[in-house]
Amino acid sequence: QQQVKQSPQSLIVQKGGIPIINCAYENTAFDYFPWYQQFPGKGPALLIAIRPDVSEKKEGRFTISFNKSAKQFSLHIMDSQPGDSATYFCAASKGSNYQLIWGAGTKLIIKP
Amino acid sequence: DAGVIQSPRHEVTEMGQEVTLRCKPISGHDYLFWYRQTMMRGLELLIYFNNNVPIDDSGMPEDRFSAKMPNASFSTLKIQPSEPRDSAVYFCASSSGDRPSGNTIYFGEGSWLTVV
Numbered sequence: 001q002q003q004v005k006q007s008p009q010s011l012i013v014q015k016g017g018i019p020i021i022n023c024a025y026e027n028t029a030f031d032y033f034p035w036y037q038q039f040p041g042k043g044p045a046l047l048i049a050i051r052p053d054v055s056e057k058k059e060g061r062f063t064i065s066f067n068k069s070a071k072q073f074s075l076h077i078m079d080s081q082p083g084d085s086a087t088y089f090c091a092a093s094k095g096s097n098y099q100l101i102w103g104a105g106t107k108l109i110i111k112p
Numbered sequence: 113d114a115g116v117i118q119s120p121r122h123e124v125t126e127m128g129q130e131v132t133l134r135c136k137p138i139s140g141h142d143y144l145f146w147y148r149q150t151m152m153r154g155l156e157l158l159i160y161f162n163n164n165v166p167i168d169d170s171g172m173p174e175d176r177f178s179a180k181m182p183n184a185s186f187s188t189l190k191i192q193p194s195e196p197r198d199s200a201v202y203f204c205a206s207s208s209g210d211r212p213s214g215n216t217i218y219f220g221e222g223s224w225l226t227v228v
Contacts, residue, residue: 043203044203046218051214
């Protein structure tokens with residue numbers, strides 16, 4: 001029940017396309033859902049996050065869609081660029097618990 | 113701010129040797145985390161501290177691993193003796209804890225450990 005399942009494991013999209021990465025969770029107590037972006041040789045960095053009281057959040061070209069009833073959330077990247085090529089991790093946590101439950105990661109490649 | 117600073121960035125050591133990884137968190141952050149990342153197991157939380165006190169070390173794989181935080185600006189993760197299966201990237205991260213939940217966790221660039 002503590003797992004966050006992320007798919008796909010890898011994704012290749014042409015420049016300008018809209019890659020979509022999906023995550024599903026079981027624990028309805030989760031109340032914070034961040035996405036982290038990791039470039040090769042670097043640590044993960046927070047990209048965007050959402051709470052279950054909203055269904056969508058946009059920051060620039062990045063959008064999180066949240067479906068509370070389905071217990072799923074997804075990351076969309078509009079007008080994707082080669083510089084977006086990275087590994088993306090979804091995660092979840094509950095309350096003041098700092099133990100983020102991480103998805104397995106999606107390696108995204110944007111082809112020029 | 114300089115961000116979370118880790119050292120060494122890369123270390124190659126022989127099986128059985130002691131390895132010490134070091135971390136300086138972001139100034140003012142009162143939470144510090146040690147993570148391990150491998151292809152097989154992804155990101156694993158090993159231990160985290162709040163105000164220099166270990167809160168949860170349930171992720172520490174075995175007694176060969178130990179972590180300390182003697183003050184608010186320094187932490188170490190020690191592996192003794194090291195084994196080839198310990199080869200991984202070890203990340204230190206910190207967070208401010210200024211909100212009741214959902215505080216951003218800031219990662220260092222990692223220490224790449226290879227045990228041969």
